[in-house]
Amino acid sequence: MTLRIGLIGAGGMGRAHVERIETELAGGRVVAVADVNLDAARAVAEPLGAVAYATGAELIADPDVDAVLIATFGKVHAPDVLAAIEAGKYVLCEKPLVTTTEDALRVLDAEQRAGKKLVTVGYMRRFDAGYQQLRAALVAGEHGYATLVHCRHRNPSVPENYTTRNMIDDTASHEIDICRYLLGEEITRVRVEAPRATSHRFAHLQDPLVLVAYTESGVRIDDEVNVNLQWGYSIECELVMETGTIRLGDQEQVHVRDLAGNRNPICRSHIDRFHDAFNAEVQQWIRAVERDDHTGSSAWDGYAAVAVVEAALASLDAGGVEVAVQLIPKPAFYA
Amino acid sequence: MTLRIGLIGAGGMGRAHVERIETELAGGRVVAVADVNLDAARAVAEPLGAVAYATGAELIADPDVDAVLIATFGKVHAPDVLAAIEAGKYVLCEKPLVTTTEDALRVLDAEQRAGKKLVTVGYMRRFDAGYQQLRAALVAGEHGYATLVHCRHRNPSVPENYTTRNMIDDTASHEIDICRYLLGEEITRVRVEAPRATSHRFAHLQDPLVLVAYTESGVRIDDEVNVNLQWGYSIECELVMETGTIRLGDQEQVHVRDLAGNRNPICRSHIDRFHDAFNAEVQQWIRAVERDDHTGSSAWDGYAAVAVVEAALASLDAGGVEVAVQLIPKPAFYA
Amino acid sequence: MTLRIGLIGAGGMGRAHVERIETELAGGRVVAVADVNLDAARAVAEPLGAVAYATGAELIADPDVDAVLIATFGKVHAPDVLAAIEAGKYVLCEKPLVTTTEDALRVLDAEQRAGKKLVTVGYMRRFDAGYQQLRAALVAGEHGYATLVHCRHRNPSVPENYTTRNMIDDTASHEIDICRYLLGEEITRVRVEAPRATSHRFAHLQDPLVLVAYTESGVRIDDEVNVNLQWGYSIECELVMETGTIRLGDQEQVHVRDLAGNRNPICRSHIDRFHDAFNAEVQQWIRAVERDDHTGSSAWDGYAAVAVVEAALASLDAGGVEVAVQLIPKPAFYA
């Protein structure tokens, strides 16, 4: 059986998902594409023999659509996510789930009323082989428990319309989700610091930032967000355990010795770095939907990430003071 | 459209191919399974709703089979490969293509008569990301040309029925193919040396061996074959270029610091090491067949590998003298 | 000419200095040893044919002593340092110079009255080849300026009498000095955080700690102090520059592949890690004294380190609030 997927959002991320579903993954195909720009929807839909819609609502209502993939901007996710839940259809929604805790709470309510976890948030790192080995090491407990996590999110550069707030709500959002996942704990307080800025940035940007967060058990997370380093897309994550440290490897495929040294090339973009993780995410989602099952980050995860982002932005606005993260009690439904 | 694949050989390798086609790859499904042990064929076929046959000939003749995947022992490949060619069906045949140059020449003849390259030999390393980057570096020529290649083929252990000859025809066979691929040249002479043997082996085995080969332009290849090293499956390949060396990376996914040192774990089997390469190989073959196109190692590559293996075994029998590799002139068909 | 050195403090560090001066370094010998435990002084002095004293004052007054090496506890350094300055003799004083800013200011005053820099503080890392390359990279400016520094100070374990305050005044003291040296800037504010504690510690200890400091230009330094990690003595320092990061290497002398992975062993103590740096420090001090010149950390550096330590301890006592570092204006004498 082939899962009939409806895509909402015909931009770059949406087209990348179509590409992987059609050429690299098994078990699914894209049967409908919606975009506020109907021409864009048609441009993606036509080569696939898929239907084009101007709204997510129409696409969700289409009985030929088994499941929904949302790849629009975060600010407009909420109505489509809620509509998909109402329709009882599984939905893979790109991160962030929504951009306010109010909207996130609406999603949690709707999903609980629907009676099953229909929403997966597209935090693809959970499907990366390296992060999965980190998670396995934490679960195995061979090195005791974690006391600290050091994260680095380094980008070659960002465009002019990327804002200081995006360093938190877009970029650090990944580390917020993955640290919660790795540690199996909520983040309770957070602080954002602004060190000396690099000269390789647009003047409006405060770059780098350091986000410092603490979890329920006191694990301290720091995340260096450095988005104009010029040289590569370099994601680091080191778990400091009681009797050892475990970090993501250097993603080395070949190793060179030449005038530049003893070296391995560094990739330039998240597309290269997380190609396999994106594929695994969508593949496992297709498989899970077939089994009427949930996979990946849940709506609760999406809510918690938004809540931490809100606290972090409040800290940034207040000059770096520590801000408590406000979470509702976790419903048993999400246990 | 879905490619309807017939599998010949229901052993471990065949079942692994079924598993990947059914759960990890797009565009194909297994519609028939043949095995001399018909019960084994049925055990694999039934859950798939596929037909079971006792012979490859019947399977190849089945009009519902679009393409053939051969995963039997090398010694019995020849008749099925020839039959597939006669039937005009694409065939992905596990390595080695055949076990004698005589049989290989028969395949070359048949394929040329058929008028198109139907045969792909399952040397999966050509689809490994690391080897592909080595190949890209050679083609780019940024470091000049290669003068030497150092290969290591290290296994934790081998079972008692694995023979000294298997160190060449089964194990080193991979380096023979991949070095020909990387360098784009034929191997012209070869020698097999027997250093001090490890005590961690069955008494009948001469382990390790070192195969030394030269290509047409004089590139010197050495391949350390060491199959009872106890500690891991570790494949190395270093190209020594004029102005730099390039080698496969350490396949590090996580990096640990603890009492055992500053380290990354090493995988234990070729299944883990080349999981992605096997998938890419079969996926690209499915895509190529759909386009009526060829991919991967050709019948000529299979023939050349067998010829080098024959020379290497002659060297081994003769105590390590250098033996010339005898190849027919390469038909224009394979240029 | 051979420099005649008087050693004050016949404990482990003092004896290690004697050992290196007598067997590994050129240009100096130990002619006098003082210790409040006169027997201990004699035990070190006799095999050398050196004189033993019960007080530093007597040793400093001995006209056969050209220069003084102080290896007593930090709390008792002040009188001997001041006496050496009064006597116009060069003094290499183990870190910390003194333990209060009051005492440090007395040393600064005395030295300025003496009219030349006589005091070297034993921060040996400044003589480590790796740190020197970091310094060279910063000075060269090839990667722009630094925005962040990540330090790790990890120890296998500490004895029961080691206190939480020692994590700052003894352990982090090294990073405080070396970061000031690398960046060529003063630290202006500091904060000490207490994450989840490891279970591998004596109950009275808060371990690990994280010290966060900012310099005049806004460079953010973090220092993970983790002193019961069980597995090794592991010092890390990473400079995050505008267009690259530069960190201390892994101090790999041999690299092993075996069942434990692809690894290099990690040393167990600061004695092994900084053996060469200690030797270089004392050797260059001997050479400098011969030339009537100063080398290494100055009394000002010793003062600044104590001031940062005081602020950090105040932060620790106050639950992690940020504390400003109070420094007097830097006298031109130390420019």
Added chain:
Amino acid sequence: MTLRIGLIGAGGMGRAHVERIETELAGGRVVAVADVNLDAARAVAEPLGAVAYATGAELIADPDVDAVLIATFGKVHAPDVLAAIEAGKYVLCEKPLVTTTEDALRVLDAEQRAGKKLVTVGYMRRFDAGYQQLRAALVAGEHGYATLVHCRHRNPSVPENYTTRNMIDDTASHEIDICRYLLGEEITRVRVEAPRATSHRFAHLQDPLVLVAYTESGVRIDDEVNVNLQWGYSIECELVMETGTIRLGDQEQVHVRDLAGNRNPICRSHIDRFHDAFNAEVQQWIRAVERDDHTGSSAWDGYAAVAVVEAALASLDAGGVEVAVQLIPKPAFYA
């Protein structure tokens, strides 16, 4: 007590030894310098207040010279080594000891008549920390015994007067000595192969070469000698043991991430790479002579190296055939 050293040979290597004895090492000073170019001898001697001689014979006869350091060309070593032995003075002779087995046998005879081991050959790698750890690992036997050794001797470039024979008698000579030292066995047969040559060489040079040698127990050694690689001085040595491999580390002091990759710089010359080993060699020789003791490579080692070099050059002349190494039975004196 200070060892009074006489230096024969006022060229670059001799001056480097003077520099280290005078400024980096303890226990010795240079009191006499001899060179066929008396002006060159004087230029080195005068600043030291040392005596200058035009011949080694005069220097050796000087009663103020306790021990002799020979740093002339290998071809003229023999008379001075023999004279030093006759005079009963310890001699540290740069490698090679001599350039013919005939001369080496004369040295062995003379030394045995003298009744003690007076000759140390300057193979400094035996004093390198990395090689010493390899040796320790072999002795400890934790990974069983060695079956293979892979060596690489890579240079950025060589001058026009460097010949193909120098690739063996000058360059590979180091691996010949160090492998004998590591394995504790003699080399019994050897072969030199000439792969495709690099274009970055003077036309008269056959570069790279590969030397393949076997020891008494059958350990296979290969040594890639590649002297115009353009990019760095890179020495590798990997012991393939029964249950693990151990190799020299990457000599990383700092690690950089930037546009060129994730890398550590590679040193450019043997002076940088083996600075510490040269110092340790001369320091330990000074200490040993003070104790009337021997250290480092012996005259027997010097003889064995010359014998292997002779066999290797014969193989090179004969197009790569394997040549047996002819050694006299080892006198009990050298056991």
